[in-house]
Amino acid sequence: SQQGEEDPQALSIQEGENATMNCSYKTSINNLQWYRQNSGRGLVHLILIRSNEREKHSGRLRVTLDTSKKSSSLLITASRAADTASYFCATGSGVQKLVFGQGTRLTINP
Amino acid sequence: EPEVTQTPSHQVTQMGQEVILRCVPISNHLYFYWYRQILGQKVEFLVSFYNNEISEKSEIFDDQFSVERPDGSNFTLKIRSTKLEDSAMYFCASSAQGGSYNEQFFGPGTRLTVL
Numbered sequence: 001s002q003q004g005e006e007d008p009q010a011l012s013i014q015e016g017e018n019a020t021m022n023c024s025y026k027t028s029i030n031n032l033q034w035y036r037q038n039s040g041r042g043l044v045h046l047i048l049i050r051s052n053e054r055e056k057h058s059g060r061l062r063v064t065l066d067t068s069k070k071s072s073s074l075l076i077t078a079s080r081a082a083d084t085a086s087y088f089c090a091t092g093s094g095v096q097k098l099v100f101g102q103g104t105r106l107t108i109n110p
Numbered sequence: 111e112p113e114v115t116q117t118p119s120h121q122v123t124q125m126g127q128e129v130i131l132r133c134v135p136i137s138n139h140l141y142f143y144w145y146r147q148i149l150g151q152k153v154e155f156l157v158s159f160y161n162n163e164i165s166e167k168s169e170i171f172d173d174q175f176s177v178e179r180p181d182g183s184n185f186t187l188k189i190r191s192t193k194l195e196d197s198a199m200y201f202c203a204s205s206a207q208g209g210s211y212n213e214q215f216f217g218p219g220t221r222l223t224v225l
Contacts, residue, residue: 033213042114042201042218043153088153096141096158096166096208103152 005101006089012107019076021104023089024069030092032065032072037086037103046074046087079108112136114217116202122223123192131187131220133202142185143203143214144177146170153201159185160208192224 006023013019023032031050035043049056049065049072056063062075076083086105090098115134123129135142144156157167159177176188185204189196199221203214 035216040221043203043216045213045215048213090153096143096160097155097168098145098214099155100145100153 006087006104008104009102010105010107012109013079015079015081015108015110017079019079019083019106019108021074021087021106023072023074023101025072025089025091025099025101026070027091027093029067032063033090033092033098034061034063034072034074035088035090035100037088039085043088076106079106081108081110084108114202114204114215116200116217116220118220119218120221120223122225125194125224126191129189129192129222131189131200131202131222133185133187133217134183135185135202135204136206136215137183139204139206139215141165141205141208141214142177142179143205144187145201145203145216146198147201147219148195148198156187156200165208189222192222194224197222197224 031048033048034046036046037043047058047061047063049063060077065072084107086103088100088103090100092098117132142159145153147153155168157171157177158165174190178186199219201219202217205212205214
């Protein structure tokens with residue numbers, strides 16, 4: 001798989017449930033970031049976790065990072081209809097660019 | 111809250127024509143980026159720019175592409191002779207500091223359609 005691959009590719013849950021998305025990567029990283037993209041819109045930065053961190057919280061978001069497994073997860077608790085979007089992980093490895101994954105399409109059903 | 115803006119939101123052009131996509135980064139940011147996203151595919155890095163020069167570019171960013179910061183606020187991406195495969199959403203981003211340690215703030219994108 002390529003750097004920053006998310007799974008599942010699509011996730012559909014009921015409002016109020018928790019949503020978990022995973023990201024795997026192949027090379028060493030300095031940080032991993034999660035972005036949200038509403039349909040046809042720009043990318044909104046959600047959270048950045050550095051390689052020496054294991055877990056980070058921001059509101060209803062919880063991100064974990066396991067550098068030994070080269071994987072990260074994004075948990076959205078108590079999901080809302082407004083959380084419907086695509087979610088991307090992006091890895092940074094010391095140079096300027098971010099390498100994005102294919103994304104997970106999350107649908108929250110009312 | 112400061113944000114990155116991009117114009118136009120949608121650009122339609124004929125194959126072989128030149129296009130210029132414009133971006134206004136966040137005012138105190140020093141690092142600027144262009145990414146693109148072909149429909150249904152992942153976001154791909156094109157180029158980063160700092161101190162009036164390209165600091166990194168990808169294989170996609172060939173001689174047909176150029177970037178410029180013509181004044182203190184705008185950051186542009188020029189495609190000299192567009193191809194059908196250049197059709198994509200182009201995102202500009204900026205960050206206060208360099209490297210990939212810091213979050214990059216993205217604009218809403220310009221959808222480029224090459225006919």
